[in-house]
Amino acid sequence: MLNMPAYLMSKRTMFNVAKKLGIDLVELLAIWAFCFWDVGLLEQNETSEAISRRIRERIMYEVLTYYNSKGLENSSNRLGNLLFLVRDSVKTAEIVKENFEIRQLFGLNTINGSVCNLFRSTRMPKEDMNELICAICSHTSDGFHFGATACRACAAFFRRTVADGRVYSCRGLSTCNVQWGDRCMCKACRYQKCLDMGMRKTAVLKGSTCPDYSPREVSSTPSTSYSPEIQQSHERSLQQTPFTLNPTTTPILHKLLGNYEALKSVRKMVYSKDGEALFDNVERVPRAVPRDEVNEIQSKDVQLQLHFLVSSFPELNSLEGPQKKLLFKNYFFLSRIIEAAYESVAKGHEERFYLASGDFIQCDRPLTEGLTEERAEKEKQSFRLFIPGDEIFRKTILSSMKYHRMDLVELVATFFLCFFWDAGIQGQTVECEEKCRQFRDAVMRELLQYYKEIGVPFPEVRLGNLIFLTRDATKTMHKCQESFDVAEILQLTVLSGTLYNLLSSFGHL
Numbered sequence: 001m002l003n004m005p006a007y008l009m010s011k012r013t014m015f016n017v018a019k020k021l022g023i024d025l026v027e028l029l030a031i032w033a034f035c036f037w038d039v040g041l042l043e044q045n046e047t048s049e050a051i052s053r054r055i056r057e058r059i060m061y062e063v064l065t066y067y068n069s070k071g072l073e074n075s076s077n078r079l080g081n082l083l084f085l086v087r088d089s090v091k092t093a094e095i096v097k098e099n100f101e102i103r104q105l106f107g108l109n110t111i112n113g114s115v116c117n118l119f120r121s122t123r124m125p126k127e128d129m130n131e132l133i134c135a136i137c138s139h140t141s142d143g144f145h146f147g148a149t150a151c152r153a154c155a156a157f158f159r160r161t162v163a164d165g166r167v168y169s170c171r172g173l174s175t176c177n178v179q180w181g182d183r184c185m186c187k188a189c190r191y192q193k194c195l196d197m198g199m200r201k202t203a204v205l206k207g208s209t210c211p212d213y214s215p216r217e218v219s220s221t222p223s224t225s226y227s228p229e230i231q232q233s234h235e236r237s238l239q240q241t242p243f244t245l246n247p248t249t250t251p252i253l254h255k256l257l258g259n260y261e262a263l264k265s266v267r268k269m270v271y272s273k274d275g276e277a278l279f280d281n282v283e284r285v286p287r288a289v290p291r292d293e294v295n296e297i298q299s300k301d302v303q304l305q306l307h308f309l310v311s312s313f314p315e316l317n318s319l320e321g322p323q324k325k326l327l328f329k330n331y332f333f334l335s336r337i338i339e340a341a342y343e344s345v346a347k348g349h350e351e352r353f354y355l356a357s358g359d360f361i362q363c364d365r366p367l368t369e370g371l372t373e374e375r376a377e378k379e380k381q382s383f384r385l386f387i388p389g390d391e392i393f394r395k396t397i398l399s400s401m402k403y404h405r406m407d408l409v410e411l412v413a414t415f416f417l418c419f420f421w422d423a424g425i426q427g428q429t430v431e432c433e434e435k436c437r438q439f440r441d442a443v444m445r446e447l448l449q450y451y452k453e454i455g456v457p458f459p460e461v462r463l464g465n466l467i468f469l470t471r472d473a474t475k476t477m478h479k480c481q482e483s484f485d486v487a488e489i490l491q492l493t494v495l496s497g498t499l500y501n502l503l504s505s506f507g508h509l
Helices: 004-021 025-036 046-070 075-105 114-119 126-132 152-164 187-196 228-236 251-270 291-312 314-318 321-346 373-385 387-404 408-420 430-453 459-489 497-503
Strands: 352-354 360-362
Touching: 004 075, 025 046, 025 075, 046 075, 046 459, 075 430, 075 459, 152 187, 152 387, 251 291, 251 408, 251 430, 291 314, 291 321, 291 373, 291 497, 314 430, 321 352, 321 387, 321 408, 321 430, 321 459, 321 497, 373 387, 373 459, 387 459, 408 430, 408 459, 430 459, 459 497
Parallel strands: none
Antiparallel strands: 352 360
16 A cells, blocks of 8 residues: 555556657667766765766767657657656655565565665665765755865865965964855965865866856846867857747746736735835845745735736646645645746845845855844754755756756746656546646747857757756755655744645645
8 A cells, every 4th residue: 555656647648648659669768867877976076076967968968869860740849748757757756665664664575685775765875964064054954066075065175266266365374164054264374274184176177067047038048068069159159149939939937927027016016115116227136045934925926926927827727626626735845946946046145045025044054133031042943854855956946047057938938848847746636647748848939049049059058957956856855745744743834825736745736
């Protein structure tokens, strides 16, 4: 009985889709390769990530070449659906791991040893927890970087310093305290400590620094690929000229983008404080908020998002009420994760998780200033509880977002391509699933057309990277849902009411 949820999920999301597509042996091997060359794994270092990205893009390029050699029609959409199959494997894998650990708890597993460890959720053993401390700043480490155990921030600092040839000088006696959370951390002492702890300058890949992210209203800068053909074409397309969507060739994206801009305008009014000038061209200054205020802030966005969806897709009226709720629950959390990552990268604050109001949660430390003793203690507990989710968010979504430099059109397309019009959701009817696949294919076609119009070379590879990015969002969501559920058990009241039902794995609308 424990295996039934995993079987039903795999049948809906994988077996039926693979059968419908008629997956051949080459495509099966490609799926295995995509699963192996993953990025954003908790203990994965930057060299491994770079190699994985390079090989993954090369595989996408070769699959397209294979399709063209067979003379397949609509090969771009086929590759997209193949990658959705890879993404959906994450859903099944999570359920399998949960079932396996429950069986382990009750002594029902028939396998053990090294094979047993392969089926368990990815966790560091308790005896190795002391290794999860950054040797430079004492923050939580996410792996081995350039020869030392380090957090992502110190690894990025060392990489930029070496790659750019930066030289720092200490204003003191070169004995400054290097501690995470210190906004005025001495760069010279931090760099020297990196060297003292074993980081090697020779381990930094040439050209490994990412260009500064400069967002524009509608733009597209393809990711750097390492195959010669894609690399040369990408270099020719790194132009930052604004682009207007063509309502004739991309009508769905054109409508979505307009409605999203309207949503942001309505949010500005809803979240404005008394006395703020709505019509002045002055941006509201975002503020850090404690975690117990998130429920009130995000609850206001639920109705705004519903109106946004209904105005964007009149076709929703043809679906039954329970199916609409199912799609909305699948959409809301994942779209917030992607949107928050987009804002964090665009504004250059990767330590922040931006909310719909424009305010943010400080992910690198608890916010206790001005709180009562009771609220401050709950804030600290919530902060510790969400550290795993925050780490995965930074290592997967933020890393991929910064690497690929997603633009606004891609952001909006992602909401609907991968989250709202998703297929294979548990409880989804056949009619709803078919409609979702039709819309998903339509959005894929328009996104590929958009890439062609702005001159993105190998648009299918760019689309593939976008789909992989959404798989990272799913990983983050699962970890955050675990934290929400534990917070509910501990009565930390991070979420309540409708928002809890939307974001929790146990919630029902």
